[in-house]
Amino acid sequence: MLNRRQFIQIGAGTAGVAALSGASTNWWGLDKNPLHDPGTEGEKIIPTFCELCFWKCGVLAHVKDGRVTKLKGNPAHPLSLGKLCPRGVGGTGLLYDPDRLKTPLIRRQSKRGEQLFEEATWEEALDLMANKMGQVREKYGPEAIALFSHGFGGAWFSHFFKAIGTPNISAPSYAQCRGPREVGYYLTYGQGCGSPENIDIENARCITLIGSHLGENMHNTQVQEFADAMANGAQLVVVDPRFSTAAGKARYWLPIKPGTDIALLLAWMHVIIIEKRYDIDYIDKHAAGFTELREHIADKTPEWAHVLTGIRPELIRETARFISSFKPASLIHPGRRTTWYGDDTQRARAMAILAALLGSWGRRGGYLNTSKLDVPGFPYTTSYPEHRPQVDRPKPSLYPLADEVLASGVCDATIPGTSSYDIKAWVVYGTNLIQCLPNPRQTKKAIQELDFIASIDVLPSEICGWSDVVLPESTYLERCDEVWTPDYKVPFLAVRQPVVEPMYNSKPGWWIAKELAKRSGLEDYFPWKDSVEYAKFRVTAAGYDCDELQRTGVIVGQGAPTCEEEGLALSFSTDSGKIDLYSKPLAALGFDPLPQYTPPDEAPAGMFRLLFGRAPVHTFGRTVNNRFLSLITNDNEVWVNAKVARDLTGVGILKTGDRVVLINQDGVRSEPIAAKVTERIRGDCVYMIHGYGHSAKGLRFARGRGASDSELVTQYKVDPIMGGTGMNVNFVRIERATQADEAGATRVREGAA
Amino acid sequence: MKAKRYAMTMDTKRCVACQACVLSCKAENDLPDKGFRDWIVQETRGEMPTLSQENRSERCNHCDNPSCVSACPTGASYVGPGGTVLVNQHKCSGCKACIAACPYNARYVHDEGYIDKCTFCMHRVQKGEEPGCVDVCPTRALHFGDLSDPQSNVSEDLKKRRHKVLEPERGLDPHLFFLV
Structure with missing residues (x-):
């Protein structure tokens, strides 16, 4: 007997699928079953790049009747490769958020934090803001004004603040996020991991995640490579107190006691060194301080680490052997938010040193050499003024290896008399400091000390409620930003171009920065008409075709060799000119030159x-x-x-x-x-x-x-x-x-x- | 040429349960807020520390013997191109007999009263594009293709990989295959 599908198949060959599929089930026998098209295909498809997170994937925006109907991954863009994470798909939820900041707001009678504002014109709000910032500049010097910024649109404001003459330009993405990792790797290899990270997940034969929850953390290209690696049979070791989604794919899940990662890393090194499982040639050729490292780990046995980490000694041995058996394509993932226990630079050092023992820096399946397209900067005729040193460290001797401004330090320095000078005005671009700096009470206390605070954002987050002036920025889908040319294994140039007109009374960041500069006597720093003219100038100066870029959203260049297998000659701009297993710079500053385990505080009873x-x-x-x-x-x-x-x-x-x-x-x-x-x-x-x-x-x-x-x-x-x-x-x-x-x-x- | 038989393979090893497929489907098909044509299941088994996990992106199984089509009193549920199980919204009375008949819970009542479900994005497939969920998936865990073609990606997947279907004992001959 034929079932229904077989009947259709036989019929379809003679009379066409559409007609018969209808006829076979058509109850009324009058009409065919029409295929429903939801009609979300764009009349225009415009390439741009995402800002739902800071990975900045290439997006194709479908626009129909002036509305964005859907967002797709741009296949030409090296960071999206035609795919998007769920957040990227949900960009329309930001664009059409009914709660968006719609017009400038000024706090008049209310207190800071009461979230009571009066609507204002751009003229009023910008005049007031420039005036207040001018007063602070005059009274305390330009350095008393701080910028907190997160996101790609912040570039215009960084430029404006440098023109004002303040060094206090910070992003919480450093001291609250990836900073310790960058410094740990910099100390070891002479460079950090950057963003996007310089790692070759795709070709790794073994991937070790220390607390990173890749897959819940959806950095698109990393997740794509992770899935490819798993499909190609790569092995996975996950060290995490929580059985993450990634742990669900792991050969080994080590549910470590929180705060004891350094002990595990040292014990792994112990096994790998004592059993001579490290890359001996690589270490001989490229590393300095191996003797000191060997002595350092001599007593860091798996039995020692067991008591601290809760991981059985035989399992520590087994995983050390396992991880090293895949060297050099054995990737220790460097993580991203690494601000955990205060000894985080040392943990990053331990990870970097372990990676060196595996010979994976500069090798396929490890850490890659990246390159960047050469796009000349805009030829400003004005240079930035001189200024006093930044204020984020109460004493110059503190945090000596910070290579960016500490957002938390600038916040602290706002409490009068605590640093070399006081901060009197904050401008906050795209970062909700109340949620991202530790201890919100302290942040609110600092805000009360300010003469002035303004926020520039797309949504009325908590920090807006604490501001004197709130400026509504257009979303990433409504504005043209700076051109982007990141360091990556494939160098590329991407543009963010407006997909629809700005909604409400919002304005793009470049316009806001330019208008503020005009009102601050700094118009010379913004000699271009708009960001499109600016971007076109840079792209053309670099020898690329603007029309093509507008059409494709991205131009991909020819990369330098990424690893030894491609002919890369390894070099290290460290203290020794080699991989610093032992760090003399750390020793000179009075820090442990080799990572030491420091015990975490124990939880009080019942906590x-x-x-x-x-x-x-x-x-x-x-x-x-x-x-x-x-x-x-x-x-x-x-x-x-x-x-x-x-x-x-x-x-x-x-x-x-x-x-x-x-x-x-x-x-x-x-x-x-x-x-x-x-x-x-x-x-x-x-x-x-x-x-x-x-x-x-x-x-x-x-x-x-x-x-x-x-x-x-x-x-x-x-x-x-x-x-x-x-x-x-x-x-x-x-x-x-x-x-x-x-x-x-x-x-x-x-x-x- | 043999008539097409569309199917999907879903690689549980690649999937990270991120939900991009779910949101892409909602945007592509302009679904109402409460309407979902696909969804994610993350199943964890065992006791700490011996745990295992499976991630699945689930949707209509486009069965060969679709109980929903048999249950439909108006003929709104039908077998469409390439064996896809579809609903003609104009014929649907919203009686929900199909919802009761479907063991996969793949159908829901659309805000406009008719029953809605996954179409394998036939409006895209007919233009030579992949379904919205397949198109977006950052882990490339979803493959869509023609099972009648032994060289298709889905046929290859089923030849190379261990796979399963959900509720096989019901004999519906589902065409969403989970690679395990």
Whole structure:
């Protein structure tokens, strides 16, 4: 007997699929079954690049009737290769967010933080801002003005602030994120890992993740390469107190005690060196300080590390042998947010040294040499003025190896009399300092000391509520920004071009910066008409075709050799001119020249270490108001170990979905949050997705959803080498949420609090 | 030439459960907020520290013996091009008999009253494009193709890889294959 499909197949050969597929099931027998087309294909498809996170993937925006219908990955762009992460797909949720900042706002009668503003014209707001900044410049000097910036559009403001004459230009992406890693690798190899990182996941035969949760952290190209590597049979070792999505793919998951990674890394080195499993030729040729390293790890046995990390000695030996068996294509992933425990530069050093033992720097499947297209800068005739040194370190001797300005240091220096001079004005571009700097109370205290604070953003985040002037920027889909030419294994040049007209009364960043400069007597620094003229000048000067670039969004260049296998000659701009296993610069500054294990503080009785991380559909708190992305995840949960949850002190049996609050060591009580009881986390820590628990009234969707990890990060340990703020040093206890807790959250959700 | 039989393979080893497929589908097909044609399942088994995990991107299985089509009283649910199971929204009365009949929970009630589900993005496929979920997937975990063609990507996947279908005991002959 024929089944229905076979009938159709036979029929289709003679009479065509469309007609018969209809006829076979057509109840009325009158009409064919039309194929429904949802009609989302664009009339125009415009290439640009994404800003939902800072990976900046190439995007093709479909535009129909003046609206963006959908966003696709640009196949020509080396960072998207035709694919997007969920956030990139959800860019329309930002563009059409009904809560967007729509017009300039000025705080008049209210107090800072009350979130009460009057709508203003651009003239009024820019005049006021230039005037206030001028007063601070005159009274305290230009250095008293600080810029905090995150995101690609910040380039215009960095330029403007350099023109003013302040060195206090900082991004939390350094001291609160990847800074320790950059310094650790710089000390070892003479360069950091950069962004996008210089790693060859694609060709790695073994990948080791130390706390990195690739796959939940959705840096597009890294995830693409990760999937390819796994499909090609690469092995995976994951060191994480939590069974991450990546751990679910691992040959070995080592659920390490939080804060003890350096002990594991040293024990791995012990095994690899004692058993002569390192790349002997590579180390002989390229490394300095091996003798000191060998002595240093002599007593760092797996048995020693076992007591500290909780990982069995035989498993430490087995994984060390396993990882080294794939050298040199055995990649120690350098991680990204590495501000954990205050000894983070030393942990990054340990990872970098282990990578050197595996001979993976400059080798296929390891760390690659990158290159960049040569695009001349705009030929400004004015140079930046001289200025006093930056203010982010209370004493010049502190954090001697920080190679960017510390956002947390600038915040601290705002408290009068604490540094060489006081900061009196902040301009905040695209970064919600209340959520991203540790200890929000301290940030708010610093803000109260300011003569002036302004925010430039697309959404009314918490920091906007603390500002005197709020300027609405157009989103990345509505503006042309600086041209982008990153260091990457394939060098390229990408443009961000407007896809639709700016909505509301928003303006692109270049225009805002130029208008402020005009009002500050600095118009000479902005000699171009608009960012398009600026970008065209640079692209043309570099010898590239602007029309082609507008059409394709990206021009890919010819790269230099990326690894020895491609003919790369390894060189290192370190102290010794080789890979510094032993760091003389660290020794000279009084730091450990080889990484030492420092024990983390133990959790007080009944408390758990608070860990936090990323969800694939969100970028910090920036996307929590995005209604489209929130169709997937609109709340965070606190992960609690299943055995612990069977009898939790003061709570009893905790079940998934139970509403709890977290109370930290300083008595800070979180918003209510649902528990996720799971085997996927150790019993000595809890975990939550970062970025929830918004209190900004203007974020009408995000406010009052989930709990804020940031509010619980009242303690942090500063990395003495480079000033990074280790934030995984807070402890919480768990209580059931009370009616008052829930009522509080409801008030925030309803905009009443 | 043999008639086409469309199918999808879903590589659980590549997938990281990021949900890009879900959002791409929603944007591509302009779905209502509460409507999902595909979804992610992340299944963890075992006890700490011996755990295993499987990530799946699930959707309509476009069965050879679709119980939803049999259950449909109006003929709105039908077998379309290449064996795809589709709904003619103009014939659908919204009675939900198909929802009850589908063991995969692949159908939902659209805001406009009719029953909606995955179409394998036939409007794209007919233009030579891949379905929206396949097109976006950053891990390239999804493959779409013609199972009647032994050289197609999906045929190759099934030859090379261990695979399974969901609810095989129901005998519906589903065409969404999970590579394990």
